[in-house]
Amino acid sequence: MDYNLMREFADSWGLLAMALFFVGCIAFALRPDSRRHADEAAHIPLKDD
Template sequence: MEVYNAMRHFADSWGLLAMALFFIGAIFFTLRPGSKKIADEAANIPLKDE
């Protein structure tokens, strides 16, 4: 039971902080300047003829 409480405390505090930072980083990575060109190129990969 002691391990469960320790893991629950960790998930409630540091785990939540880590998930929030990851979410903010993912949003920033997606909306950063210059990402539109890269996303458009990736979206057109299936449509390219070899």
């Protein structure tokens, strides 16, 4: 009984939640000003502090 209930949840709402999470990650990566933050993070190992 528990297995079927969890499988039913994963087939419907779990898939929707994962898809929304994926779209949110893509939107977060493509937000304005993300290029500057990525460039700053890329240069951290090269800094001589």
